Amino acid sequence: MPVIIANNLGKAYKHFSRRIWRLLELISLGFVQRHTNHWILRGVSFQIQPGESVGLIGINGAGKSTLLKIIAGVTQPTEGKLQVSGRVSALLELGLGFNADFTGRQNVFMAGQLLGYTLRELQDLMPEIEEFAGLGHYIDQPVRVYSSGMQVRLAFSLATATRPDILIVDEALSVGDIAFQQKSFNRILQFKSLGTTLLVVSHDKEAIQALCSRAILLSKGVVALDGTPESVFDRYNALLADPEGTSVSTSVIQGNKVQTSSGNGMAILQSVLLTDPISAKELKVIKVGQPIAAIVTVLVQENIPTLVLGFGIKDRLGQMVFGANTFYTGQTVGPLNAGQVCTYTVQFKNILAPGHYSVHASLVRSDNHIDCNYHWLDGVCVFEVINENLPQFVGSVWNELTFNCEIQNSRDSNDQALPIN
Structure with missing residues (x-):
């Protein structure tokens, strides 16, 4: 049975064009409505199974934080139904609500009770919370002397002191310094291995794909x-250049991959x-170390001032292995007129390890697709890499290593070993 069931969820906030209308509506006990609804979420439906890990993606203002607050019980939906089974721990706005005049230890006991812990439980958990936060003697100092990083470290340690049934993580993977980020990431991975259901909000593609x-x-309060994760991030990148989504489309290509x-x-x-x-023959299977020529044909449909080609290779998880564009190589062309055809030849040596990969290509005006996106295409084609005649190696890329070894006697047979003082 799903642990989270969202059925046609909607959340709206009242908007009054005049302040007096709020008072009039209040006095009338709601019989006279003077407001309009500003919908943040509308018609959101999905299910999450026990132990499943789901990423929540969207541009700013898409409704992610509002949805998380509804699931965490911080706010109630305006319409629809939500069913949540199990204890929920939400890492939302870490450190918010700490009293600046209380010490870190006092804030743990105060905020911990708001999270549902008893005083006895907090006393038992305090040594572990203190050790994980790593604040040293600052744990007994007022929070007003803490840096923002120290506050979120303490808040994260408290929020994850025990394993919840459902863990909601809202951009909490970037708390503290690098060492603490790794520490917190490992704790989340541990919860996941023990069966905790994860709902993660992050713009870090690698973090989402790892979890x-x-x-x-x-997008705009609805499930787009x-x-x-690969197909969702491809769609997300397209929406960055076209928030309205009017030019975004998806299709299924070879290997059931979704092309955006x-x-x-x-x-x-x-x-x-x-x-x-x-030979100029098309390649579907490529050997490690084999030279490749990618032939890219571009049709200009309207007069444009400049044209930049982006080209890259993604692995099976959608991570960009390598890529570049002609803006950075100083090979921007233009102006170009409608009807002109440009043929690019991109040459490189295949250093990829055996596996399945896809090609990404894009046409833009300058160094990025957000400024002006002519055409952005993920999963242009799919190919396989094999190792036919090179020595075995490990890792994601191949490099030709040369090993030289010289063997010398440590001393001649007549030499006497010297004592070590």
């Missing part, structure tokens, strides 16, 4: 996509082929 096998994309396409269409990618530089 989650599924992601939900929110529910799928793999976006752009204003002023220039389009007509074809992208991986070929052998000598």
Whole structure:
């Protein structure tokens, strides 16, 4: 049975164009309505199974924080139903609510009771909370002398003092310094291995892919996509350049991969082929160390001032292994007129380890797709890398290593060993 069931959830806040209307509506006991509803969420439905790890993605203002607050019980939905089974621990706005005049220890006891712990439980947990936060003698100093990082470290330690059934993480993976980030990430991984259901909000693609096998994309308060982290982040990147989503589309290509396409269409990618530089034959299976020539054909459909080609290779999880664009290589072309065709040849040597990969290509005006996106295409083509005749190696890329070894006697046979003082 799912531990979280959201059925047509909606959340609206009242908007009064005049202050006096709020008072009039209050006096009338709601019989006279003077407000309009500003909807943050509308028609949100999904289910999360026990032990599942789900990422929640969306541009600012998409409704992510509001949805998390509803699930955590901080606020109630305006419409729809929500069913949550089990104890929920939410890492939302870490450190908010601490009393600046109380010591860190006193704040643990005060905030801990608000989280549902008894005084006895907090006394038993205090040594572990203190050790995990790593604040030293500052634990008995007023919170007003803490840095913001110290406050969130203490708040994270308290919120994760015991393993919850459901853990909600809102950008808490970036708390504190690098050492504490790794420490907190490992604790979340430990909870996950023990069966805790995770709901994670982060703009860190690697963190989401490390923790989650599924992601939900929110856009303008509705679920825009529910799928793999790779497909959701591809759609998210497209929405960064086109928040309205008018030019964003998805399709299924080889291997059931979801291909995301976006752009204003002023220039389009007509074809992208991986070929052998000598025979010009198209490659679907590529050897480690093999030279490659990617042939990219672009059709200009409207007059444009500049054209920049971006090209990259993604692994099976959608992480960019390597990539660059012609803006950074100083090879921007333009102006170009409608009807012109540009053919790029991108040459490189395949250093990828055996596995499955996909090609990313994009056409933009400058150094990024947010400024002006002509055409952005993830999963242009899919290919496989094999190792046919090179020595075995480990890792994600290959490099030709040369090992030289010289063997010398430590001393001649007639030499006497010297004592070590």
